[in-house]
Amino acid sequence: MDMKLFKRKNFSLLMAGKFISLLGSNMLQFALSLYVLAVTGSAAIFASMLSILIIPRLLLSPIAGVFGDWFDRRKIIIILDLANAVIIGMYAILMIINGSISVALLYLFVVLLETTEIFFHSSMSAILPSIVSKDELIDANSTNSLIMNIGQLLAPVIASIIYAAFGLRIILIVSSISFLLSALSKIFLHFPATNKMPEKITIKNFKSDLMEGFRVIKDNKIISSIMGIGTIINFSVSPLFAIGVIYIIKEVLKSTDFQFGLFQSIFSLSMIVSPLLFSGYIKKNKIGKLCFNSFMVTALLIFLMAFVPAPFVLNLFDTNIVPFILLLVISFVIGMFATVVNIVLGTLFNQVVPLELMGRTSTVFNLLVTVFIPIGQMLFGYLYDIISPSYVILLNGIIIVLALIKYRSILIEIDNQDDNKTTEQEEVQSIQVEEEEQPELLYILPGDETNEI
Secondary structure: OOHHHHHOHHHHHHHHHHHHHHHHHHHHHHHHHHHHHHHHOOHHHHHHHHHOOHHHHHHHHHHHHHHHHHOOHHHHHHHHHHHHHHHHHHHHHHHHHHOOOOHHHHHHHHHHHHHHHHHHHHHHOOOHHHHOOHHHHHHHHHHHHHHHHHHHHHHHHHHHHHHHHHOHHHHHHHHHHHHHHHHHHHHOOOOOOOOOOOOOOOHHHHHHHHHHHHHHHHHOHHHHHHHHHHHHHHHHHHHHHHHHHHHHHHHHOOOOHHHHHHHHHHHHHHHHHHHHHHHHHHHHOOHHHHHHHHHHHHHHHHHHHOOOOOHHHHOOOOOOHHHHHHHHHHHHHHHHHHHHHHHHHHHHHHHHOOHHHHHHHHHHHHHHHHOOHHHHHHHHHHHHHHOOHHHHHHHHHHHHHHHHHHHHHHHHHHHHHHHHHHHHHHHHHHHHHHHHHOOOOEEOOOOOOOEEO
């Protein structure tokens, strides 16, 4: 990770804005979950608020992608940050006046915030690769990952303190201010405009540009393979940590709330440590090899994790301390390698997708990858209820291994393409050096001294 990037005004402003808005957004998300559960006492209502977010994502992601490629991205992200500040600020005023927010208005609140997030992401996706060179993308993505993970770690801690002391209204005010500050920081951003708007905005042009995003994914074997890998991993690994690990900690190991909080904090810490430890390793190794090795290590660790809740292992110990520590250590290492994969795949995506198509391609890509997460959560959640957790975790590992077998040739092909590009660059440089080393041409003109041409 190259800290020299922070000497650049654009990069520093972008990271500062993203960190501030992420901190405010995650604090609000954490506080809202506590507020909804406290007001309604219903896990079903809370779960429905999370589930309903898939509706705007399904309906609006393709539209947001095209708009992100058509219009000025800098203006869009500033306007959307200001929109979030206004929306959250209005709810803060409502909370101050009424003392509470109805469930119906909370549903509207989360849908509005999700809508702005969808359009924001489509425009933001092209900004990082616009302000750094391709050679700097790994460092830039590593730094971005580090900063975002720090925000995700700090937000629940800060939010829990403020919420316990002052309630939701102060969280709303702080979150609104964070988006306002984020918008102000982005006013000073300057980067090349890569958006491309058609001469005339029509449904036909919109449909044509929308389908182009699908074609980029379909026709580019690397992008479609990244999507396939991401879909399988999200389908398998996301339920493991969203449901499986929590189930093991609370129901199998009967851990205390303190142990559960400790686990969450240390697991989040793994995503912060990873860019610091592995940035140099990532830069020195080929992308395909990194992905394959990281996925393989993850699969092996998941197989190892499957033994933790097994009865014959639990019976070896009088308390849950040793199994808890084993689960914590394995999860920590998985978190580090998962972060490596995210950095590598994010960098690869930034390199192969044209900037003018980044909005529609990234939104379609993210939609197709994330849509399988709730499916996996429902399926594996059901399996945890009917069979031993050890068998469910083993199934998670088997799915990753099968994905590796399927996409191994593509990962090798990625590295071969890099080798070919390197060879071509070396040949061009060699030709240039040979041309530079050739003696200067001399012409002898009659009756004159030697003239240098």
